[in-house]
Amino acid sequence: MAECLLAMTVALAVTLLLGGPIRSLAIRLGLVPMIRERDVHETPKPRVGGLAMFIGLAAALTVAGHFPMLKRDVYGDSNTIQALLWGTFLVVVLGMVDDKFELDPLTKFAGQIFAASVMVVKGIQISWLVIPGIGIVAVDPTLSIVLSVFLVLVLMNAVNFVDGLDGLAAGITCIAGLASFAYCYRLAISYKLTGATAPALIAIVTVGICLGFLAHNWHPARMFMGDTGSMLLGMLLAATSITVMGGIDPYQLGEQVGVAVNQTSSVHKLVPAYLPLIMPISVTLLPIADMVMAVVRRTKAGMSPLAADKGHLHHRMLQIGHSKRRAVLIMYFWSALVAFVTVLFAVTPSRQPVVYVAIGMTLVGLVMLLGPRLGDHRERLRSKALRVGAPPTARHCAGAGGSGGSGGNGTPGSGGAAGQTFNATVAGTVNGTVTATVEGIASQSPATEAGASIPAIATSSENGNQHRTLSR
Numbered sequence: 001m002a003e004c005l006l007a008m009t010v011a012l013a014v015t016l017l018l019g020g021p022i023r024s025l026a027i028r029l030g031l032v033p034m035i036r037e038r039d040v041h042e043t044p045k046p047r048v049g050g051l052a053m054f055i056g057l058a059a060a061l062t063v064a065g066h067f068p069m070l071k072r073d074v075y076g077d078s079n080t081i082q083a084l085l086w087g088t089f090l091v092v093v094l095g096m097v098d099d100k101f102e103l104d105p106l107t108k109f110a111g112q113i114f115a116a117s118v119m120v121v122k123g124i125q126i127s128w129l130v131i132p133g134i135g136i137v138a139v140d141p142t143l144s145i146v147l148s149v150f151l152v153l154v155l156m157n158a159v160n161f162v163d164g165l166d167g168l169a170a171g172i173t174c175i176a177g178l179a180s181f182a183y184c185y186r187l188a189i190s191y192k193l194t195g196a197t198a199p200a201l202i203a204i205v206t207v208g209i210c211l212g213f214l215a216h217n218w219h220p221a222r223m224f225m226g227d228t229g230s231m232l233l234g235m236l237l238a239a240t241s242i243t244v245m246g247g248i249d250p251y252q253l254g255e256q257v258g259v260a261v262n263q264t265s266s267v268h269k270l271v272p273a274y275l276p277l278i279m280p281i282s283v284t285l286l287p288i289a290d291m292v293m294a295v296v297r298r299t300k301a302g303m304s305p306l307a308a309d310k311g312h313l314h315h316r317m318l319q320i321g322h323s324k325r326r327a328v329l330i331m332y333f334w335s336a337l338v339a340f341v342t343v344l345f346a347v348t349p350s351r352q353p354v355v356y357v358a359i360g361m362t363l364v365g366l367v368m369l370l371g372p373r374l375g376d377h378r379e380r381l382r383s384k385a386l387r388v389g390a391p392p393t394a395r396h397c398a399g400a401g402g403s404g405g406s407g408g409n410g411t412p413g414s415g416g417a418a419g420q421t422f423n424a425t426v427a428g429t430v431n432g433t434v435t436a437t438v439e440g441i442a443s444q445s446p447a448t449e450a451g452a453s454i455p456a457i458a459t460s461s462e463n464g465n466q467h468r469t470l471s472r
Contacts, residue, residue, distance in 0.1 A: 003067040007060045008208035015056030015212025022052045023223045047099045050228025053209045054092045060205045073197040079123045080198045087119025095228030116152035127246045156234030158287035163230040166219035172335045173233040174210035177203045179339035180240045186347045195247035199240045206236045219325045282342035
């Protein structure tokens with residue numbers, strides 16, 4: 001544990017310290033791309049954060065090779081770290097070219113396949129699967145390469161698709177890395193499986209570079225990771241999951257938990273063994289769901305599945321009224337809920353409390369997610385209440401007086417009397433004001449010629465009501 005935490009600290013420190021100089025260098029070199037249509041930020045910013053993350057990764061893995069336990073269990077007879085460095089180096093080169101020249105989707109996808117294939121061929125491969133109801137299945141070498149490359153491509157593009165708000169991709173990957181580290185560390189310590197040490201190291205170093213980069217990428221961000229960083233993080237998550245399924249002996253795990261893993265009836269008891277099938281999906285559920293919806297949406301619209309648009313989950317959260325920071329925090333919450341509930345369900349003997357906690361936190365998450373909609377509903381109800389309880393206007397009062405009279409016999413009712421009283425009051429006030437104004441003008445005006453006329457007040461009586469008319 002201590003050596004893994006030291007490796008994480010190195011990754012965090014290097015990424016944090018190099019972020020500023022790399023950003024300044026990118027600005028001086030003019031490596032600040034213009035704002036794209038799908039972007040939500042308002043000012044151009046460098047997209048070179050992935051380079052700082054890769055340097056932090058390489059530094060941490062190099063330093064970790066000098067720690068006694070990690071040197072024995074990870075760097076001894078395995079070339080996992082070398083394969084990982086080769087694959088991440090190639091994907092960083094591809095990402096930097098894409099961030100600079102905006103590669104077309106097919107060229108970019110071909111580069112992803114090449115980088116993933118190099119990493120897989122050099123040693124990071126799926127060697128077995130535990131399938132519920134069947135048992136342990138040894139994977140053919142060719143099928144192993146195909147499945148491994150496919151998993152790398154899925155996670156690289158899933159993280160790439162979700163990278164649309166400040167701190168979103170780095171935070172979700174950090175949460176996924178913490179959950180993966182907790183699971184792998186449990187296998188290494190509780191079940192004495194040294195093969196779980198390598199994926200634990202990769203996961204915790206991923207956490208370190210994400211935390212170091214978040215200092216530069218939290219809203220309002222000063223720098224973006226670009227495709228360089230998002231594809232790098234996706235490859236690291238895929239390498240963690242594949243290394244678990246390629247570095248652990250399932251029969252040794254069966255001996256530790258006391259079940260025979262080759263019997264179909266006991267496979268359901270071996271949750272930690274087939275959790276690698278679920279872990280890549282659970283820890284990256286939101287990015288994968290966003291990617292699947294994007295592919296379906298773009299295909300139905302006649303677009304390329306790899307083309308960019310503004311229909312991702314974070315775009316929709318902004319549309320319903322969430323702020324950028326609130327949208328990121330809500331997606332953090334959902335990612336952590338799914339990832340850690342999956343891990344707790346696998347490693348704790350009593351699973352009923354985990355289910356209760358998951359249900360309660362799900363309700364909390366729904367309230368957070370629907371907050372703007374609930375606020376809009378309350379505002380509509382408040383506006384409606386104000387309209388219903390508004391005071392009557394003069395016209396309403398006059399109308400009420402007219403309608404309050406009796407029918408054909410002409411006898412006024414109580415409503416008519418109230419209306420007449422209101423009209424008399426208003427008429428008296430207006431007439432008094434007009435009279436005073438005109439008399440003031442007359443008293444101040446000089447003598448006029450015969451042809452000039454001075455305003456006068458004429459009084460007439462009609463139907464018992466006094467009316468004053470202003471005439472010239």
